[in-house]
Amino acid sequence: MRVLINMIKKIIFSSFLLYGFNIIAVNFNIVVPINVFTILLITILGVPGLLGLVLFKIFVLWGVVMDVTSAKKKYYEIINSIVNNNKISHAYMIEIDSYDDDFICVLDFVKMILGNNDDINNLIDIGNYPDLKIIEPDGSVIKKGQLIKLQEEFRNKSFLDNKMIYIIKEADKLNESSGNTILKFLEEPEDDIVAILVTTN
Numbered sequence: 041m042r043v044l045i046n047m048i049k050k051i052i053f054s055s056f057l058l059y060g061f062n063i064i065a066v067n068f069n070i071v072v073p074i075n076v077f078t079i080l081l082i083t084i085l086g087v088p089g090l091l092g093l094v095l096f097k098i099f100v101l102w103g104v105v106m107d108v109t110s111a112k113k114k115y116y117e118i119i120n121s122i123v124n125n126n127k128i129s130h131a132y133m134i135e136i137d138s139y140d141d142d143f144i145c146v147l148d149f150v151k152m153i154l155g156n157n158d159d160i161n162n163l164i165d166i167g168n169y170p171d172l173k174i175i176e177p178d179g180s181v182i183k184k185g186q187l188i189k190l191q192e193e194f195r196n197k198s199f200l201d202n203k204m205i206y207i208i209k210e211a212d213k214l215n216e217s218s219g220n221t222i223l224k225f226l227e228e229p230e231d232d233i234v235a236i237l238v239t240t241n
Contacts, residue, residue: 130235131226135239181213184221208235210238
C-alpha cells in the first residue's frame, strides 16, 4: 500500500513539475506535451527525465528551424535569379507556411520586382504603394466583385510608371465564379502587370 501511495505522490509531483515548467517554457516555445508517456518518464527519472524531454524538444525545433532557413534561402536564390536575369513572368503561385511569418517574403519579391528602391519599399511597408493591390477573402471566400474591381483599377496606367502588381492572399479561397474571373485576367497578360497568388494550401 505504501509503495502505491508513493507512486501516486510521484505521479502528482511529476504532473505539477511538468505543468510548472510549461508555464515558463511557453514564452520560449519549448512546451513539453503533458501525456502518459511524459509523466511516466518524469516519474521514473525525475528532473533528468524532464531535462531529457526538453533537450529532445529543442533538437526537434532546431531541425524545423534549419529546414525553414534552408527553404527560405532557396526561395531568395530563386527570386534573385528571376529578377537579376530579367525573367519576370506575368503570374506566380507562392505557397507559404504562415501569413503571419512568411508573407514578408512575398513582399520582398514585390520589392525586388519594383527595383528595390528605398522610397518604394517604404510605401510598400506601410501599405501605401499605389500600384500594389492585395486582395484578401471577403468573409470565407474571395468574391467575383473584388476581382472585377481589381481589373477595372488595373486598366489605368501605373501611377509611378512601374509594374503594377496584385497579390491574392489565400488564393485557395477563390470560388468557381471568382476563379473563372481571375483566369480570364491571367489569360490576357500585360507586360506591366504581375499577379502573385499566395496560399498555405
